[in-house]
Amino acid sequence: MLNSVTDALRADLTSKLPAAAFRELTEAYLREPRGRYKGADGFLVAPDCTQDVATVVRACSDAGVGIIPYGGGTGLVGGQVMESGPTPVILSLERMTKIRDVFPKENVLVAEAGVILASVQEAADAVDRLFPLSLASEGSARIGGNLSTNAGGVNVLRYGNARDLCLGVEAVMPDGSILNGLSRLRKNNTGYDLRHLLVGAEGTLGVITAASLKLFPKPAGEGAALMAVPDPQAAIDLLALAGDLLGHQVSGFELINRMGLTFLAEVGPEVRAPFDDPPEWMVLIDVGCVAGLDPAQALERLFEAGAERDLVTDGVIAQSGAQRDAFWNIRESIPEANRRIGSVSSHDISVPVGRIPEFISRAQQAIARVDDFRINCFGHVGDGNLHFNIFPVIGNSRADHDHQRSDVKRILHDLAADMEGSISAEHGIGRLKVADLNRYSDPIKLATMRTIKAALDPKGIMNPGAVISA
């Protein structure tokens, strides 16, 4: 059983850390973007170095007080917010914002956990390299949180998830010891890979304080196209064709449904509509080409080959960087439009890529049996990852469907599980999906996770209630 923060612990930490580490606990630290969770209370500490993080963790371990690691606060599953229970320490990494090292020739950058994702991208760009992790919240998400949640985003198809971009981590373990794993080696087979255990553990096994990250040569040329496809199966076939024709030059392959454009037209943000008469399904294809190949020409060839096979019915290929940005702006604005409309239920599922069309079709039918809804199904179809989100029809409100929310969720999660899929493709478990994890996970995986958690964090102080239920 954990204890609440006591005056003694506050005094202890205040005596050991500089005054700058203590900040006012504003509302922002107790909220999360979708407003589903509201933190009760907490003692906010923001150390600016790994040693001070270790001091905090050791003090909390001694006092049996829970720790909520806090990055950019952009997580969508409540991993950064504790609603009830003994008052925890909120350990913000916001002051650990140093880029410690950049090795352009080695394609490596070492960043502290509090560096904003966009700042990592900029630091890579400054040495003519690419850090490919990219997602809607990159302007406020912090790299430590991206790693702790194994963030995905729009370039996973080509470059992998956050874990694939990480060569090593420095972390403070639950007893306050510091794991020095900031390797920049490409090969290192010396025992268990603790990096991969900490990445994706959502702060339940320790606090990542810094990471060495992989950079890449920038593509010689970049381009994008929006292509109308007759149905999701055509999108999947077009994806395979793109792989055959363009290899790993395909960096993004996003499915967009007309509903996304409808929402944007209804509530904004304002975007330039790419088609006068938008098709029901379209894909946004992004390519980064090697020297000697023109991106627009490559996309043109893909379009022609796709049209020949009846996989594409219409399309527009970006003729400039600005047009490419405009295409992406449509895609990246859809989550904001969704928020403004107000979803009944949002989902972050994945299934094997080849089963995407079947999932969409079965999910649509199942949801229609519950009620009349608007469905905005979009996402990283190249990774088998869909955001299958459910909204009221015009005239109805979210509240009208409150009684159906859990049914809707259950139907879609059951379906994903039945189709060898995942109930959380990229957002993680946090607190939102703990019960789902218990329900859908392989029981041996769950038992093994519990064994590891109990062994590494016997007092259960690290992000209590997240991922693993008490």
Place this chain on the structure above:
Amino acid sequence: MLNSVTDALRADLTSKLPAAAFRELTEAYLREPRGRYKGADGFLVAPDCTQDVATVVRACSDAGVGIIPYGGGTGLVGGQVMESGPTPVILSLERMTKIRDVFPKENVLVAEAGVILASVQEAADAVDRLFPLSLASEGSARIGGNLSTNAGGVNVLRYGNARDLCLGVEAVMPDGSILNGLSRLRKNNTGYDLRHLLVGAEGTLGVITAASLKLFPKPAGEGAALMAVPDPQAAIDLLALAGDLLGHQVSGFELINRMGLTFLAEVGPEVRAPFDDPPEWMVLIDVGCVAGLDPAQALERLFEAGAERDLVTDGVIAQSGAQRDAFWNIRESIPEANRRIGSVSSHDISVPVGRIPEFISRAQQAIARVDDFRINCFGHVGDGNLHFNIFPVIGNSRADHDHQRSDVKRILHDLAADMEGSISAEHGIGRLKVADLNRYSDPIKLATMRTIKAALDPKGIMNPGAVISA
């Protein structure tokens, strides 16, 4: 304390498993390629299905008997051979050789642990896909062992190590439970990533019985070149230049020292010498190009750009697949030549790629202070991974240097550690490097590994003595 296999355990297993699972324990199972370790004894069991593997593990767990998981037997660090201690069960995966599924459009293949690596490659090839893991022993190594040791090889630069090619694993845990983790999802953030804990654990945390593996579209064209470089620094600069000019089309970048060719000339195997007057240093560069780019032309451009910057002094570009194979045959024959010469000490180190030249120079100087040796330094320089191997000069024998072996090893490992490197880049720890791991590992990493091992395998039955010392 573990027990030896008893007659009761033999009888128990014999009653539960089909007769075909029991094979004669020939010498082959008690040896390893370099002849450093010789197993004492063991009870050989070769189940042909996961359930039977679980039966064996459960019986051993109940009896407190150690298990040596056995794949292709090609490991170079003694992970598959136990020299002393209570007689273990040798659990061979050789009969689990099914390719369970192939999903060409999804670029996924599901293989049982006993499938020979070359057979995985062939199964991918049969559906016009590439499984890129490739190493000298691919004709006898089994994929379960490749994963358990996180094998590296010649394509890591482009495609990553074995762990990067694995989407999920099925494994039998130390209590005999079966972890069903054969996901073929590209994104799945549902709790701790146990796949990455089992991959690279060398059988000490469980037995991998099957894996879902990533396939890739085949490059449209492949090519190779041998280029003479003035020194290792030029090789590293040429690597960076190759990245700038060719992006991720560079799939292999191997450093070869003249000593390798000298050894081949002395003891074979016979290879076609690429240069009349071989340079001291050369690199073998392999490319897999996208459609629209000619590999030979791409290599030509790299050669010209390299020559302009004085990074290349001579070169030969393969004009056919046969010539490309001949280049690779030189590289792949070097380990056999080394064996025939007989090394005083072999090393599998890595350092940050940018520090390779410094490592070579400092290592040469340090070794020269010990005695007069021949050094064959070669390897996957694109990954920062060198096989820095030490041989007697002509007229001397290995035995003449027996008293210096441990000094030589210490010097090179100290140097690698001092240079932020690894004492085992791709071969793993096995039994050979357990003491080294204890010496060079971050102590918190080691402590965390021990905690995990004790929690998941409290009786210590899984590959006892490997990786973690008792």
